[in-house]
Amino acid sequence: MPSTLGYALLGLLAREPRTGYELAQALRIPVGYFWSASHSQIYPELARLEADSLVHGRVVPGPGPRDTKRYTISAAGRRALAAWVVMPAELEEARSEELLKTYSLWLADPAAAREMVSGLRDSHREMLSRYERIAAEMEHDGPLDPVTPRFFDYATLRRGLSFERHAIAWCDWLLGALG
Amino acid sequence: MPSTLGYALLGLLAREPRTGYELAQALRIPVGYFWSASHSQIYPELARLEADSLVHGRVVPGPGPRDTKRYTISAAGRRALAAWVVMPAELEEARSEELLKTYSLWLADPAAAREMVSGLRDSHREMLSRYERIAAEMEHDGPLDPVTPRFFDYATLRRGLSFERHAIAWCDWLLGALG
């Protein structure tokens, strides 16, 4: 059974074949895709997926100077992924450093506390506008049919939009309360 | 420099002295407090905090059969925590298995996909009503002054409430789109 990272890789490969390098690029910043990983984690995981015959790798001459291995998902990989995505998801564990800091904000200097929350709001605003740009592009690119991968890109993106908006509203409320 | 868990423990001890056992209880389910940890992580971390003189432990006879060590935050610990909470927080890394599953939902059986999202909605509804009960209690318990620890309990709780409400709205939207 693959790890969560394994399923993340299968999810990308189910859409189109990619090399390890391209997967690492895709997982560098998790846009519309709430998972990230570094290449040092990806290469060993790809080897495991191949050992389990969930993906097949074929060496091809890349655009770069070194040979690259392009991975394709197998029928078994597709079945494993399809089975995993409909399994009831664990309750989110809700780990947030930002909230952990807020929890102890009562003992900080009030001005510094306000500044901290204000900085938080800025970060969320930045993320929001990044998401909004992508959403506008996707909506412009044509109709979103809920049986296509593109629709599910959009669905996860909408969750990101919603998350950032509520985070900003919360910062506003907190700043108001802090005076 | 303490780890994030270290600051979580300092945050609890800044409110009142506690034993390792009580800290483990508090960090079992992260309500109003977006961090969790198991006792096997907590005891070694407490030892590190004590070695750094950020907390002091005193052995006292507990209600149980075994002696227990009650930890108190030191002035240095309080300073370290106060400095940490106002430092700009890292951008949330947004790791979500639930969204990762959604990303690949296009290749699942449509009925099973709807059921998965519906189950997700149920989990979020359950969390929401748990949070709502706690919020009602807190509001009932008296005025929330934004210089007290209690206010910041309430502030983090509000973030949880907002998070769950948006998650439910998103599930509703997705179920509507999936037909």
Place this chain on the structure above:
DNA sequence: ATATACATGTAACAAGTTACATGATTTA
């Protein structure tokens, strides 16, 4: 000349989870 992109891997470390270990007291 220097930096960036391409391309894949290993090693060392940090953080977190699960299982192992012990054992008294209280509650059902």
Place this chain on the structure above:
DNA sequence: TAAATCATGTAACTTGTTACATGTATAT
């Protein structure tokens, strides 16, 4: 008498991050 609560610790394992290692081609 069986389970839960109290109480603290270690060991093994999994996951994830950062650093180390190598080396060409292209763009600035």
